[in-house]
Amino acid sequence: MNEGKAESERVHEVVIVGSGVAGLSAAVYAARADLEPLVLEGPEPGGQLTLTTDVENYLGFPEGVGGMELIQNGKEQAARFGAEFTHGTVENASLERRPYELELSTGEILRARALIVASGASARWVGADGEDELMGYGLSTCATCDGAFHRGDDVLVVGGGDSAMEEALFLAKFADSVTVVHRRDELRASEIMAERAREHEDVDFRWNTELEALHGSQADGVTGATLISHPEGHPTDKADAGLEVTRETVDVGGVFYGIGHTPNTDFLEDTGVERDESGYLHTRSDDADRVTTVTAVDGVFAAGDVADPRYRQAITAAGTGSMAALDAEAYLETLEHVETQPIEVSQ
Ligand SMILES: Cc1cc2nc3c(=O)[nH]c(=O)nc-3n(C[C@H](O)[C@H](O)[C@H](O)COP(=O)(O)OP(=O)(O)OC[C@H]3O[C@@H](n4cnc5c(N)ncnc54)[C@H](O)[C@@H]3O)c2cc1C
The missing domain is CATH 3.50.50.60 (FAD/NAD(P)-binding domain)
Structure with missing residues (x-):
């Protein structure tokens, strides 16, 4: 026709x-x-x-x-x-x-x-240095999809809402440790999800902290992450405003974005x-x-x-x-x- x-x-x-x-x-x-x-x-x-x-x-x-x-x-x-x-x-x-x-x-x-x-x-992506290169190589936005690749790893989950809590709880089945990195000192997640995550023995929290950079390569995957913290939260904004922030580089085998x-x-x-x-x-x-x-x-x-x-x-x-x-x-x-x-x- x-x-x-x-x-x-x-x-x-x-x-x-x-x-x-x-x-x-x-x-x-x-x-x-x-x-x-x-x-x-x-x-x-x-x-x-x-x-x-x-x-x-x-x-x-x-x-x-x-x-x-x-x-x-x-x-x-x-x-x-x-x-x-x-x-x-x-x-x-x-x-x-x-x-x-x-x-x-x-x-x-x-x-x-x-x-x-x-x-x-x-x-949604965080905007951390290195994420374009490492997405799919140890950096993921889907724990259900990629969690099983991280048996025995220490992993980070970025976010403070229900998505992040779900990712953290799912990853805790495989990973050695799961650390939730959240830019404020309280979660946005529903009370039931927050409580489950807080009570899980393999899930820890880094409050008032954001992910600044990822380290690793496509051959080796994610090997580390630089975290930035400020006691009053939103550390990237604080750094942009010229305030003093703390930086720490940690060894991790995987990073998951859970910000929706x-x-x-x-x-x-x-x-x-x-x-x-x-x-x-x-x-x-x-x-x-x-x-x-x-x-x-x-x-x-x-x-x-x-x-x-x-x-x-x-x-x-x-x-x-x-x-x-x-x-x-x-x-x-x-x-x-x-x-x-x-x-x-x-x-
Ligand atoms: C890192 C990562 C790993 C994953 N691993 C797995 C896995 O192992 N197993 C699994 O089952 N799932 C996995 N997933 C999830 C899976 O990829 C998605 O569930 C699936 O791709 C959804 O397919 P979709 O076709 O609905 O949407 P998408 O794959 O998101 O495709 C959307 C399409 O729409 C197009 N589009 C968007 N806006 C417009 C527009 N305005 N006009 C025209 N076109 C438009 C885009 O260009 C794209 O082609 C993973 C996801 C990610 C991000």
Whole structure:
């Protein structure tokens, strides 16, 4: 239908926003259903898994698999069935009328009859020296994913909220010691999580302290960290203001950031797609109360971490990616009959 048309005239059956595991899995399913999906790779082609070396918990790889390799294989698999890939980051979405329009950061407009949003949730980084080089090499944002690599290590967890407490408690199963580094002298975590962490014999706290630098190499992993402290907290701000701070370099075998994630959903602001207070997308249950990937706007589906503040795993992202493609396929079939109706935004 679109063959030979300029991009400005094309109407894609499905555009998939994001090329992480969720987007790729949706692309395999949508392409095999002859929907010729267009996948927008966004600012981080391949998504978060490209930040890690070994993935040991993805089904089907008894010896583990490299994050890059898993993504590259997924991309080839989707392309084999006809998925198209393009570098593009969505800035704005216009969902009031069909076909939907996506405005890219280049100003280009894409049009689609259905959208699968698989734009992920980016872990927040601290900004410490060395983190770009060592992310995935002893520095991680996911204890569930990488904790098992740190059996017998001394590790640091940065943060003071529930995410950090969860990471610390999980890591305490493997690590020799876990030290939570927090920039204030009290936790933001819920009382129950804070109490569990405080009472755990292998979890210690470094109050009024921040991570300034990571040491190590990609060959050796993280070997140490420089911590900066001030008795009144927020030591980096104090140092920037010229106040005296204490610096200490400690030997550690791993560092985990637990300062939360930011779902990449700004482009859906004011579109009718519901988000929670942190920006994660809401998906709906069907009439029989079963889980779906349907959002509040007909024809817009959500997959992967962008709608999942809880599990945030590659395998769950792949699972919901396939669900979104199946939901989109079913929706497009019904659309044949309602193409001229106004768009429904269910509240
Ligand atoms: C260091 C690290 C190690 C990990 N290790 C493991 C592990 O061992 N096992 C495991 O199961 N999980 C692991 N995870 C978690 C796993 O990577 C995520 O759960 C998974 O990548 C989520 O996939 P996703 O497709 O939902 O999102 P992401 O992988 O975050 O992909 C999001 C995609 O959306 C694109 N995007 C974002 N905004 C836009 C936009 N505006 N327009 C267009 N595109 C956009 C991005 O460019 C990217 O391609 C790890 C995560 C990290 C950070």
